[in-house]
Amino acid sequence: MTIKQLSVFLENKPGQLAGIMKTLAEADVNIVTLSLANAPEFGIVRMIADDHVKGADALAKAGYAVRETEVVAVTVPDRPGGMADLTAKLDRAGVDIEYSYAYSLGHGEKAILVFRFDDNAKAEAALAAEQT
Amino acid sequence: MNPISKPDFTPVPELRKMQLAKLQKLIPYEYEHVALFRQRCDEKGVKPRDLVTLADLAKFPFMKKTDLRDEYPLGLTAAPMHDIVRFHCSSGTTGKPICIPSTQGDLDIWSEGAARCLAMYGITQDDVVQVSYGYGLFTGGLGAHYGAERLGCAVLPTGAGNTEKQIMLMQDLGVTVICCTPSYFLHLATVAEKMGIDFRRDTKLKHGVFGAEPWTDEIRERIEQISGITAHDIYGLTEIAGPGVAGNCQHCHGLHIWEDHFYPEIIDPDTLEVLPDGEQGELVFTTLDRLGTPMVRYRTRDISRLQTGECPCGRTMRVMDRIHARSDDMLIIHGVNVFPSQIEACLMKVPEVAPHYMIDLSSTDTMDRFEIKVEVTAEAFSDDIRALEGLRRRVLDAVKSVVGLSPKITLVAPGSLPRSEGKIKRVIDNRRK
Known part of the structure; x- marks a missing residue:
């Protein structure tokens, strides 16, 4: 979001x-x-x-x-490969990450990161399938 | 003694007689050929024939840097273009330069002045002279160059910059004398050290001829200590002639003025009254022989003093104190004249920065440090580092294109620089005095 x-x-x-x-x-x-x-x-x-x-x-x-x-808050599964899946999606969509930092590291299952993309809307669309 | 030094020892009565005779020719010449001077004399009700004694010079009007700008380019030129052989220019507050056209005779006098300085320093025909002042519109390079040639030295006209190559040439050609700004020499020394070169061991350098920016006894000692050379002071200004108007002998704490060509006065910058020798005030020069752009009572804005008493070296030419201050706001940074208003004009061209700035000058071990702090406007602030870096770059380019120097540009928060209703202090000069 x-x-x-x-x-x-x-x-x-x-x-x-x-x-x-x-x-x-x-x-x-x-x-x-x-x-x-x-x-x-x-x-x-x-x-x-x-x-x-x-x-x-x-x-x-x-x-x-x-x-x-405006930045995009993205939930990332807290497991090996969680970030890899996310960045692979972004890569396929051709979206650039300007910067990112942690929003909340959660307590075991999920982490939330804040991203600034070159195109926030496009990135959100690309990531929509990943959101749980 | 080199024959070129003979005039340095002119007996004082003879010198004063000569100065008066020259003034009695100069004043009518200036009156006839320079409308601004004529108009000002007429306003004051003073005529060329009123100059009966040297003291009468005080009756005549001053010339200022603003006059040179206002009369740019040729308003103060007294000789026809037929007789002009060269122009020199220096920067002004609004980007408009001042222009000094010279005749061959004017250049000859200037070269003689520079040569007499070099001879006074003990430099001879056997010396190899590297001129690392900038060449071109600036008088430093060509002034030292022609002075050294006049003396018969072998001249290596490197100009400023390309420091490593300069050091190589200095070694290969057995350079014994370097002419440059003191800050450039310190830079040169730093580079030499990085290259593993020791001036004492690896070069034949004996003399440094330094000028074009105010420098201190501390810097002189430092230069002599790190390099083993003797540091000499040469004074000049584009408006009067380049370097070669005055220089120091081995005895005096100051500079002998070649007053057979450049007549000095010290005035109170507020009352404009002439002060007696021994008192500190603004240095004023009258060119006694110049025909291209003669200057009558030019206010240099340099604060100095004409010393009293005789110099043990036997030269009769009066000694002025070394220059440590200027009476107006002009800054000399790396030998370049910079006015705060020039910087302001540059900043105004970049809409994303506020017209609030601070010029911060300080000294590192070897160089003057030149920083401009400028406020970024709240509107122009973006979340993007690259955009802000780009802004910083544009500010730098704007300043560099006008001033010719690359200051450090620091973006500061809006409203963080001091504000004032009245005259604001835009310059913090913490350079070693």
Whole structure:
């Protein structure tokens, strides 16, 4: 399923992430998961929040460069070959993965991963058969 | 002593008489041929015949860098194109350069000045001189080149860049003198070290002729210590002549000005009053012999002082303090004139960045570090790293195309740079002073 993600620009200096976290905490927004991406001179923090609208609002008001983007949450069977099946499907559909990070590792049977594809809709269609 | 050094020792009374005689020719010439000067004299109610003593020069109007830009390209040219043999240009704040056309006589005086500097440093006809200043519109390369040739040295015109090859040629041709910016020399030394080359052991290098950017005694000591050469200071500016206006002898803590050609004054940059020798202020030059683009009382923006007393070397030419500061906001980075407003103009061409920026200059062990911090707008921020890297690249290209340098571009968060209602500080210069 497609879900909203918050992406925030991070300067490459200490205390940047702390400021973002503090802003979200004060807005009473819970972060479900996050991932940090870095280029040589800056970074991007990507988050799934319980209330992305409130989160985006709070961050923008605090002066952060924030963007709401769509990502796809995919359930992956927690067994050898689970990820292989999924990526084989994507490969056949000709979909590129831009990035991915864990949403929830579950408790034994399933893991949920967040994906950003070059074409989210196409990827979702290709994966539809895999969803359980 | 090389005969070219003879004028360095002109007795002071004779020198002053010569300067006055030259000024009494120059001022009417400038008045006749340069409309801006004539107009300003008329506004001040001063006539060329009012110049009776050297002190009377203070009655005449100043020329500034903005005048050179406003009168670009040929508004301040006094000689007909028939007599012009070369142009030199340097950058201005708005991308519009200043242009200095020279006659053959002007170039001869400049070469003489540079040659007299080299001779003063102890360089002779037997030396092999590598010129690693940039050649072209910039005066550094050609100035050092013609000065060294004038002295009869063997010149290796490498220009700047291609450092490993420069080091190879330096070894193969037995180079004894290098002319470049001090920061380039430090870079050269770093590269040489990586190549396993020791200047003392593997080259014949004895002298370095350094200029085109402000540098400090600490850098001089460092250069001498790592390379075993003697570091000499050469001063010049495109508006007056290139390198060769002044240089240091082995005794003085400063630079002898060839004031038989370039007449110096020190003024208070606020009141514009002439200050007596010994006091610090803005350096002002009048070209005594130049015909292509004569300059009367050109304000260099360089802060210096004309020292009092006699130099043990016996030269009568006055000594100015080495330049550590400029009285306006022009930055000299790697020998290149850079104005913050130029950077601003470049950034304005990239819509995704806010017009908020900070120029951050610092010194690493060997080089000046040039960084521009620029705010990415909230609108332009994307989740895509490649898009942001592309943006950074476009900012770099925009700056590079105008300034000719490749600063480090750092994207920062919107609103993170200081704001101010009034005059904002756009430059943090933490380079070694």
